[in-house]
Amino acid sequence: MRSPVTGILALLLLLLLLIIGYSSVFTVQQTEQALVVRFGAPVQVVTDPGLHFKVPFTDAVIPIDKRILDLENPAQEVIASDQKRLVVDAFARYRIKNALQFYQSVGSIQAANLQLTTLLNSALRRVLGEVTLIQVVRDQREALMARIRDQLDHEAGNYGIQVVDVRIRRADLPEQNSQAVYQRMKTERQREAAEFRAQGNQKAQEIRSNADRESTVIVAEANSKAEQIRGEGDAERNRLFAEAYGQDPDFFAFYRSMTAYENGFKSNDTRFLLRPDSDFFRFFGGASGKPSAAPALPAAPAKP
Numbered sequence: 001m002r003s004p005v006t007g008i009l010a011l012l013l014l015l016l017l018l019i020i021g022y023s024s025v026f027t028v029q030q031t032e033q034a035l036v037v038r039f040g041a042p043v044q045v046v047t048d049p050g051l052h053f054k055v056p057f058t059d060a061v062i063p064i065d066k067r068i069l070d071l072e073n074p075a076q077e078v079i080a081s082d083q084k085r086l087v088v089d090a091f092a093r094y095r096i097k098n099a100l101q102f103y104q105s106v107g108s109i110q111a112a113n114l115q116l117t118t119l120l121n122s123a124l125r126r127v128l129g130e131v132t133l134i135q136v137v138r139d140q141r142e143a144l145m146a147r148i149r150d151q152l153d154h155e156a157g158n159y160g161i162q163v164v165d166v167r168i169r170r171a172d173l174p175e176q177n178s179q180a181v182y183q184r185m186k187t188e189r190q191r192e193a194a195e196f197r198a199q200g201n202q203k204a205q206e207i208r209s210n211a212d213r214e215s216t217v218i219v220a221e222a223n224s225k226a227e228q229i230r231g232e233g234d235a236e237r238n239r240l241f242a243e244a245y246g247q248d249p250d251f252f253a254f255y256r257s258m259t260a261y262e263n264g265f266k267s268n269d270t271r272f273l274l275r276p277d278s279d280f281f282r283f284f285g286g287a288s289g290k291p292s293a294a295p296a297l298p299a300a301p302a303k304p
Helices: 004-023 101-103 109-127 133-139 141-159 173-248 247-266 281-286
Strands: 025-026 030-039 039-045 050-053 059-065 069-072 077-079 086-094 161-172
Touching: 004 039, 025 030, 025 077, 025 133, 030 101, 039 101, 059 247, 069 109, 077 109, 086 109, 086 141, 109 141, 133 141, 133 161, 173 247
Parallel strands: none
Antiparallel strands: 025 050, 030 039, 030 059, 069 086, 077 086, 086 161
């Protein structure tokens, strides 16, 4: 029969084995790589994900990210080769390609970001200081970003870091310069607009003057033509009246009187202040228009 002391010892031994076994293994995630150090000295770098073994109690495992990491760089003021000041906002993407070198040189991602920020600012000033504003903003932007990436990658290689990409998010003039340029552009546009308005008003005035002159000429020619036609019509009318009067003077006199009656009696008021025996009413007494013979007066009686 076993004593209680033997059971306790067995339990302690089993517990010790579990602790040793647990301390002898470690897990590497798919997004990580692990650096195994023994008393601070590097032993091995594990890049394969899964379960791995180490010496218990003496070896320590330092996980290091192997994904692509972001480096956000604060906006920096850079002077281009044409002495134009630029505010450049850039960012970088990098990965840790040598975990041992990374651990020995910078030790952590935070320290690596600080070091890379300094290197990125230096690369920006070197590359952008060799070109003009137009080349940075428009002509050679892609090529300049590639040059900055290559220089940063070359310098970051000393820290076990590979720079994947560098992008210039924004490259603008400083705020005060932008306001001055904007005001100058606004003034220039206003000047051009005023010039266009003046030219338009001048052109409109010319067109309006030409139209007025042409309309005056057309109206004058039309009036002249109308007066000519009216004169020809009056002449023809007078000729016809003369011929009619020569053929039948009595009928012509009758026609003119009828026309006068028509023009005189076409209003609602038919009152005339004329003598009844006026020549105007001669056709009222007879169709011939001749006054009738006055009745004979009786002879006066003889005086005694």
